[in-house]
Amino acid sequence: MGKAERNRARSARERIAAQQAAARKAEQRRRMLLIGGAVGLVIVIVVGFIVIKSLSKPPKQAGGNVLPASVASEITSVPASTLAKVGTGGLGAASTLPLKPITNKPLTAGGKPDMLYIGAEYCPYCGAMRWAMAVALGRFGTFGPLHGIHSSSTDIYPNTPTLTFRHQKYSSKYLTFTPIENENEQQKVIQNPTKAQQALWVKYDSTSEGVGYPFIDFGNKIVLTGPLYNPQVLHGMTWAQVASALKNPNSTVAKNVNGAANYLTASICKMTNNTPSSVCSAAPIPTIEASL
Amino acid sequence: MATRQTAGKSAKSGKAPQSRTAAARKPGGSAAQAKQAPAPAAAGLRGAWQGLVRWAGGGLPLSTLIISVLGVADSTFLVYQHFSQAGSFAFCSDRGGINCEAVTTSAWSYLPAGPVSWSVPVSVLGLAFFLFMLAVNSPRGWRARWPVVHWARLVSVCVGMVMVLYLVWAELFRIDAICLYCTGVHILTFALFALVVGKVAFSGVTGVPATR
Numbered sequence: 001m002g003k004a005e006r007n008r009a010r011s012a013r014e015r016i017a018a019q020q021a022a023a024r025k026a027e028q029r030r031r032m033l034l035i036g037g038a039v040g041l042v043i044v045i046v047v048g049f050i051v052i053k054s055l056s057k058p059p060k061q062a063g064g065n066v067l068p069a070s071v072a073s074e075i076t077s078v079p080a081s082t083l084a085k086v087g088t089g090g091l092g093a094a095s096t097l098p099l100k101p102i103t104n105k106p107l108t109a110g111g112k113p114d115m116l117y118i119g120a121e122y123c124p125y126c127g128a129m130r131w132a133m134a135v136a137l138g139r140f141g142t143f144g145p146l147h148g149i150h151s152s153s154t155d156i157y158p159n160t161p162t163l164t165f166r167h168q169k170y171s172s173k174y175l176t177f178t179p180i181e182n183e184n185e186q187q188k189v190i191q192n193p194t195k196a197q198q199a200l201w202v203k204y205d206s207t208s209e210g211v212g213y214p215f216i217d218f219g220n221k222i223v224l225t226g227p228l229y230n231p232q233v234l235h236g237m238t239w240a241q242v243a244s245a246l247k248n249p250n251s252t253v254a255k256n257v258n259g260a261a262n263y264l265t266a267s268i269c270k271m272t273n274n275t276p277s278s279v280c281s282a283a284p285i286p287t288i289e290a291s292l
Numbered sequence: 293m294a295t296r297q298t299a300g301k302s303a304k305s306g307k308a309p310q311s312r313t314a315a316a317r318k319p320g321g322s323a324a325q326a327k328q329a330p331a332p333a334a335a336g337l338r339g340a341w342q343g344l345v346r347w348a349g350g351g352l353p354l355s356t357l358i359i360s361v362l363g364v365a366d367s368t369f370l371v372y373q374h375f376s377q378a379g380s381f382a383f384c385s386d387r388g389g390i391n392c393e394a395v396t397t398s399a400w401s402y403l404p405a406g407p408v409s410w411s412v413p414v415s416v417l418g419l420a421f422f423l424f425m426l427a428v429n430s431p432r433g434w435r436a437r438w439p440v441v442h443w444a445r446l447v448s449v450c451v452g453m454v455m456v457l458y459l460v461w462a463e464l465f466r467i468d469a470i471c472l473y474c475t476g477v478h479i480l481t482f483a484l485f486a487l488v489v490g491k492v493a494f495s496g497v498t499g500v501p502a503t504r
Contacts, residue, residue: 030493031493031494032493034489034492034493035486035489035490035493038485038486038489039485039486039489042453042457042482042485045457046457046460049460049461049464049465050464053464053465065467065468065469066400066466068401068402069402069411238393
């Protein structure tokens with residue numbers, strides 16, 4: 001092989017080596033793009049979520065966390081046998097409770113007796129009563145998704161686990177449930193009663209300090225102007241734990257919540273003329289109703 | 293002292309090469325080797341580590357194995373919390389933006405979310421995912437001869453990553469709370485995703501060679 005041929009061969013080898021090096025570099029770039037692209041895409045999406053979240057305004061509809069169906073079911077479907085065993089739950093006679101019969105023209109909405117509730121999300125006493133309301137109303141109709149919240153962290157009985165009835169869906173053929181959460185957890189007004197509702201509230205729940213929470217008007221037959229049990233019994237519990245405890249008639253939670261629910265059930269029966277009979281004739285409702 | 297020795301190469305100090313098990317054999321005699329007297333424990337650990345890496349099939353397979361084990365542990369805890377309906381999570385508040393309870397008791401802790409009777413707890417799905425990853429990321433999994441195993445690994449981490457993005461979205465935009473333990477699972481899934489995609493980028497959807 002002559003010198004020229006050797007040079008040509010060397011040039012060819014160098015060209016091939018350069019091409020191979022370029023191919024390796026291109027392959028390396030492709031690999032880095034694949035890895036970088038996949039990982040980078042995930043990071044961009046997550047960062048995008050965080051940026052959008054931090055720039056977005058708080059939602060206007062009902063707050064709180066939607067409770068799982070299983071938890072909601074435990075609240076609204078407490079067995080009748082458990083409620084019968086609990087009875088009044090040791091809450092005391094009706095005369096000692098903030099429940100009183102009234103005389104007024106029937107309060108109705110949508111052609112049915114109306115159960116008007118006015119409360120506030122920050123209020124721990126309302127927080128206690130919402131559990132009992134959910135148990136009682138669950139016997140007369142069906143709730144939409146329930147939302148869990150906590151009462152004010154700076155008020156008495158702070159962070160009481162509870163539900164919120166803000167924009168709560170409920171359907172029943174026996175009554176209409178009209179919930180008004182007047183203030184949110186930060187004590188900002190979120191829902192206002194109508195003039196007629198305000199008039200009832202002022203008429204039946206005024207004290208020297210003004211109107212109070214909670215207030216429930218059962219079809220203008222009975223009004224509730226305070227909690228039936230101490231929110232302390234719910235302290236430190238999760239929504240799931242409270243819901244689960246309702247099944248056990250011996251638990252403190254069941255005695256208080258279900259006992260209060262029985263009083264509310266009896267009040268509802270008064271306004272629905274004891275329909276449905278499957279609920280209003282079941283123990284201990286007739287006894288409690290007679291005492292109201 | 294030589295910092296890194298490979299069989300057949302001389303030590304940096306110019307001394308005769310030592311095998312990795314030199315510490316066990318305790319070669320004696322020279323003053324330099326006497327200087328290395330405290331090294332046997334370190335050499336033993338290094339040897340054990342290298343043995344572990346070899347057993348797993350390499351550094352990347354070992355990393356995926358470790359991450360899968362951690363994922364199983366975290367997921368198992370979340371499954372336990374779900375079914376025991378335990379009230380509190382250690383080191384995680386039940387109030388405010390970091391709220392493990394709110395996240396794990398929300399409707400979004402089921403798939404599909406919402407009041408559906410046949411929905412499955414997400415924590416159970418997460419545990420199933422990591423148990424599967426533990427299997428395919430085991431030494432046997434990485435050395436499997438069937439391509440379907442390696443493809444299943446890749447597809448699973450991609451599906452897992454999509455699931456993580458969905459759950460992060462739910463935490464930020466539906467639940468308005470973050471669960472620390474769930475975030476741990478998300479980070480582990482992301483790490484697995486990065487490692488597996490990286491392996492695929494460099495050597496295709498394959499495993500590692502069987503040990504000699």
